[in-house]
Amino acid sequence: MSSSKRSKPANKRGSARLSAVQALYQMDISGAGLTEVIAEYENFRLGREIDGETYLEADAAWFRSIVGGVVKDQKIIDPIIHQSLTDTWPLARIDSTLRATLRAGVYELTNRRDVDAPVVVSEYVEIAKAFFDGDEPKMVNGVLDHIARSVRSGELKPKAEAGISRDAATDDTDPDDGEKG
Numbered sequence: 814m815s816s817s818k819r820s821k822p823a824n825k826r827g828s829a830r831l832s833a834v835q836a837l838y839q840m841d842i843s844g845a846g847l848t849e850v851i852a853e854y855e856n857f858r859l860g861r862e863i864d865g866e867t868y869l870e871a872d873a874a875w876f877r878s879i880v881g882g883v884v885k886d887q888k889i890i891d892p893i894i895h896q897s898l899t900d901t902w903p904l905a906r907i908d909s910t911l912r913a914t915l916r917a918g919v920y921e922l923t924n925r926r927d928v929d930a931p932v933v934v935s936e937y938v939e940i941a942k943a944f945f946d947g948d949e950p951k952m953v954n955g956v957l958d959h960i961a962r963s964v965r966s967g968e969l970k971p972k973a974e975a976g977i978s979r980d981a982a983t984d985d986t987d988p989d990d991g992e993k994g
Contacts, residue, residue: 828871830917831940832859833879837913840884847884851877882920890919893964897956910944911953918957923964930961930968 836850855877860870883890894915895904904912918937922930934957941950961969 825870825872826875827936827939828859829873829875830879830921830936831943832871833876833883833917834910834913834940836876836880837883837916838910840880841909841913847881851880878925879917879920882924883916886920886924887916890916890923893919893923893960894956897959908949911941911949914941914944914953915956918953919960922957922961926965930965934958934961934969 832854836854839845840847840850855873859873859876891904894912898904898907904915907915914937918933921928921933921937925933934954937957938950938954941953958969
């Protein structure tokens with residue numbers, strides 16, 4: 814991105830979310846520590862070009878908040894996710910990228926009340942779409958929507974009003990809703 818073009822704050826947050834999911838995945842796979850991974854991203858990835866790929870400019874504070882928050886609250890976050898999954902697909906069986914996406918989304922839903930729940934759900938569904946072509950984004954939507962309805966009651970339209978059956982796990986968030994804050 815050229816220095817004459819600046820990302821809007823919401824775009825920087827979206828980039829921070831994507832980078833946070835990547836960092837959480839890296840930590841999960843490699844066993845790297847929080848301080849090491851945050852330093853790597855802030856010094857060498859966020860807003861930088863690597864092997865011809867340009868990382869978008871990101872809100873570094875938002876990135877740190879998500880990654881650090883997930884690590885700090887993982888013993889709270891994982892059981893919340895586990896309760897929203899079926900018995901045949903426990904959290905440990907979920908793909909590492911999906912696990913990182915869900916953890917980051919649940920962290921924001923439970924700790925960042927300054928961002929509307931539909932925005933959080935929509936942002937993480939879009940991140941899942943960046944990594945997966947199959948049903949995984951629908952799964953992210955279903956799990957985060959379920960959790961949002963539990964921890965942020967009243968912020969999402971009732972499923973009946975949204976024209977969705979209670980058993981459906983489809984996207985009823987509005988991606989055009991702006992971020993609050």
